[in-house]
Amino acid sequence: MINKVFPTPEAALADLPDGATVMIHGFGNAGMPAALIDALIAQGAGELTIVNNNAGNGDTGLAALIKAKRVRKILCSFPRQADSWHFDKAYRAGEIELELVPQGTLAERIRAAGAGIGAFFTPTAYGTKLAEGKETRRIGDRDYVLEHPIHADYALIKADRADRWGNLTYRMSARNFGPIMAAAAKISVVQVREIVELGELDPEVIVTPGIFVNRVVRIDTPMKKAA
């Protein structure tokens, strides 16, 4: 019997090694898997390469992982925010490497990894600093930049509901990077609000089919309201 349900976040992340590339789902706090990040901090793995749209907000989640000096490098589109002080400090101290990627290119590089694409040409960033040193090509009447997939060892994801096969549904704009990160990582670990019986998720509305999901943990958190 297939059962991807793990009892705790700690158990689901026990084998995550130093030096791993870890995708962390979320756009700001929407979709950020806080319980999994807390477990990763407690677990102790370091020298991590993190893939996220941002570089942490406030003092919790990814920001706390950066504060704990576990992150060697981050790939993101928008690190600088009013409350990204832990990243700002680490970056200015030279403790963290930044690869800045336009948001759509970040999404497509993640998608490409999960989809088995070797590389792709995108018009985004052509003629800008972010395309410097990259191969370009004129196709038809447009100029394109060659971009490569981003593969990951682990993806940490927050979804709404799951079953024991790992089928997932999400909640509103907290879907964001979840489906593509689940496909791009060797081991995708998902925290969900609720685990339901097989068959309870309507097959027409499953967003991430279980083939992309390895581990599921239920985190008993009330639905939080925005600050």
Next chain:
Amino acid sequence: MKKLDRKQMAARVARDIPEGSYVNLGIGLPTLVADFLPKGREIILHSENGILGVGPKPAPGAEDEDLINAGKEPVTLLTGGAYFHHADSFSMIRGRHLDFAILGAFQVSVAGDLANWHTGAADAIPAVGGAMDLAVGAKKVLVMMEHLTKQGESKIVERCSYPLTGARCVNRIYTDLAVIDVRPDGLQVIETVEGLSFEELQRLTGVPLKRLASAA
């Protein structure tokens, strides 16, 4: 002359958005446009983080941390709206499905080059978000910005001194002084604010402007 304030600029841009448009509003000044879209026109707002049909701010106490816009502010979803993941969201942007992207800017060049993500300062932490995708992807890129810097220099320039977001991508510029089209043969003034002559606008702007017959 009567310079437009930020709300008047937003109202001016909103007037030009037709019924049925799919529109992405950049963070900051462009976000104000949502408040001035003419009632009765169905215009669908897109947000990079996976929303079509972005609605107004929720009532106090009704915010939901899972429903935010690209500026990470709480929003609502209009009836008929939809959620989708990031790769689909940027397929909509890059794949030329959006009718308009309305973006803020530091500078726009006479050729329509856009600079809006990085001042180039050595100590600045760069952040680009979805700006480069919107610049190359939307069918029309509209820029909203103050015409002059705080030092009185024109933000419409021969060549951008700040790092580019996209090359030759801007179609129209809305400022607190004028509406200007970027055309292959140069910048064409569509209108100026009350009390501002074409000659005075030309003097303030520096780079060559063309006068539309109907402009003041």
